[in-house]
Amino acid sequence: MLRPTSSYTIFMQQVGRGLRLCEGKTKLRILDFVGNYKGAELRCNFLTGETRKGGKQLLPTDEQFILPENCTSNFDFQLIDNLTEKRNLTEKKFLRNILIEEYKKIKEDLGKVPSLLDVYTYSEEKIYTYIKEFGSWDNFLLEAGDLEEYKKLYKISSQDFLKYLEQTRMTKLYKLALFLSLFKGKVKQRVTAKEIGLSFKEFYSDKNNALELTNKKHEGYKNWEAIKFFDIIAEDYPIKHTTGEVEGAKFFKYDKKNKIYSLDNSLYAEIKEDEKLHKDILERIELKRRGYLNKKFNIKL
Structure with missing residues (x-):
């Protein structure tokens, strides 16, 4: 594998070339030399057929990483570490976006910048998720673009x-x-x-x-x-x-x-x-x- 792709269809077409039946052929070995590119985190999902949009990124160490019968895979430990780090960053960014969107929804409903207690009362996400994820409530407001000027002077x-x-x-x-x-x-x-x-x-x-x-x-x-x-x-x-x-x-x-x-x-x-x-x-x-x-x-x- 030398061609980068984040398309499940193209990836399976590439793999499919090696899967073509031939007399005397019993095994196929795939060597992927382009793991370090955008979309590499999708490889494990593709290999298992888990391609739902928004689904969790799989790692070779996950229990859900189950390959078809008689198929095996080997991943370099450094690559596994890289994929793990990428998943953590992706999940963190995803959670942050959820919190900001939830905050904006409350802001729109109330017609004003929500207070800390407003978000505690109306948010579907726990208030301490905001605080833990951003380090403090004011850090969250800064990220959301609503930190009032007087607080910046503290x-x-x-x-x-x-x-x-x-x-x-x-x-x-x-x-x-x-x-x-x-x-x-x-x-x-x-x-x-x-x-x-x-x-x-x-x-x-x-x-x-x-x-x-x-x-x-x-x-x-x-x-x-x-x-x-x-x-x-x-x-x-x-x-x-x-x-x-x-x-x-x-x-x-x-x-x-x-x-x-x-x-x-x-x-x-x-x-x-x-x-x-x-x-x-x-x-x-x-x-x-x-x-x-x-x-x-x-x-x-």
Whole structure:
């Protein structure tokens, strides 16, 4: 095989020349020397007869790569690696196009640029697919051509903080109640144990949020004073897991002696002067809350 082609018909005509019957002929060996060209990724599909438009690109290592009886094939390991890389890139590009088209559909339906929560609510694709695929929600907006100018002015620390909020891991909602002690209402740089406790008490007055308070240590939480929320929940888990040597520690500090939880100075200064950044932070906190309640309790907000 010396002629490049991405046409299944032409490919089979080429192979067919060697398949012509002849007395004494029992085998045919095909040597393909033009594997490294556009359309080479279709070879495995062609050999198996799998030619559906939009079908998954097959690899020689796939279980679905099944040749007709008495036929075998040998692929150089380097070629298999190249085909694997090409398939990964193709699938990635395909997924990205799907997400952008879905976003455009929502934009057209709403008649405005969709917010993060709009896409969470209306998209058929999970919002975290957008975030994972593009690295962040703002990266997606940039790719889609809808990143607002003011967001392009955010400092690196603020961009990193928004990504942290989008991607932070949670087994409970505790982190969100802690973050809201800093960001709900007027942004604060430092909060006391009592202020944190009050934030938790208010947060868990919501019946949906309170569904997770099922451990024995949560008994009677409705009658707790604010400081008890701090002592039993806040200091034990969310503060410990957002300060020190853990993920996100560069954004928060904790003075254990005085029980003061604080936000990084430069980050606080930027958020304080930028209402839109503050709004973006609150939107991501709410996104995490809705996503958790949906996944954990099948509650759609």
